[in-house]
Amino acid sequence: MPEQKKRNRREILLIVIIGVLVIANLIKWYADNQNRKEMQEQMDKKELELFDTYTKLDSISNQVEIKIEKIRSLGGRIDSLVTLKEELEQDKYNLRVAKSITQKRYNEIKEKVEGYESLLLQKDEEIEKLKVANTVLLAENQDLKTDKSSLISKISNLESEKGVLQKKVSTAATLRAEGIEVYAISKSGKEISGGSFRIRQLDKLKIAFKVAENDLAELGTKEVFMRLIDPNQSVLYNVTSSNSGTFTKDGKDLFFTQKKDFLFDNSNQTVEIEFYKGSEFRKGLYRVELYNNEEVIGETTFIVK
Numbered sequence: 001m002p003e004q005k006k007r008n009r010r011e012i013l014l015i016v017i018i019g020v021l022v023i024a025n026l027i028k029w030y031a032d033n034q035n036r037k038e039m040q041e042q043m044d045k046k047e048l049e050l051f052d053t054y055t056k057l058d059s060i061s062n063q064v065e066i067k068i069e070k071i072r073s074l075g076g077r078i079d080s081l082v083t084l085k086e087e088l089e090q091d092k093y094n095l096r097v098a099k100s101i102t103q104k105r106y107n108e109i110k111e112k113v114e115g116y117e118s119l120l121l122q123k124d125e126e127i128e129k130l131k132v133a134n135t136v137l138l139a140e141n142q143d144l145k146t147d148k149s150s151l152i153s154k155i156s157n158l159e160s161e162k163g164v165l166q167k168k169v170s171t172a173a174t175l176r177a178e179g180i181e182v183y184a185i186s187k188s189g190k191e192i193s194g195g196s197f198r199i200r201q202l203d204k205l206k207i208a209f210k211v212a213e214n215d216l217a218e219l220g221t222k223e224v225f226m227r228l229i230d231p232n233q234s235v236l237y238n239v240t241s242s243n244s245g246t247f248t249k250d251g252k253d254l255f256f257t258q259k260k261d262f263l264f265d266n267s268n269q270t271v272e273i274e275f276y277k278g279s280e281f282r283k284g285l286y287r288v289e290l291y292n293n294e295e296v297i298g299e300t301t302f303i304v305k
Contacts, residue, residue, distance in 0.1 A: 231284025
């Protein structure tokens, strides 16, 4: 009987010991499980924070790129932003490839994010200032263009007015023929006037006129070109004479019959031009035109019968 009791006590003690060990293992398992959960939660939280920080860095990097282009287009300095862009890309790389990162390093990057965001706000202000400055410069440039255009227009108008005035002065300085007379000179040297001549009376033709006084005309040698136009509207000229040829009027060459050089002294002087045709004059109406300084200074007509 005593042996049986001892055996029972040992069995009970063994059961108690086993129970204690089981309970201790259960407590340890529970504690370990809780620790793993807490560690996993911390790791998940850290990964989320890392992801959130990386996303912010990526967003800031994109904004920096946009601001670099804006400031460059506005003519501002972009050196600091380019350096910032390089730092951002390095921080992104560190977060992306690091399997483990110390809390201290992570905190440093997180603090830099806040600094980056603050710097972006400063750059926004800089961009606005540059926009205002560019608007002012654009307005000033537009004013300068307007002033330049106005000045060019004024210069053009002045040049046009100058040209008109020069033309008027040139026209006013042109000589004027008065009292134009036509004479037929026979082979015997007899001069006949009247404006109507027979063929046998015409060996030479003489045109006489007075030069009107003109205070605007310069004194000195002047040229008068005489054009003799026959009934067929052809200009007569002597191909063997150096006093026949062409002169320019309004940019065009005109044939002339005879040229006369004389010394203009503004005394209402008389000028005579003689023309020898070398063959018979055709019957009909002839027209005489006198030119000086590319302008008609007088004209008349006569008839050959």
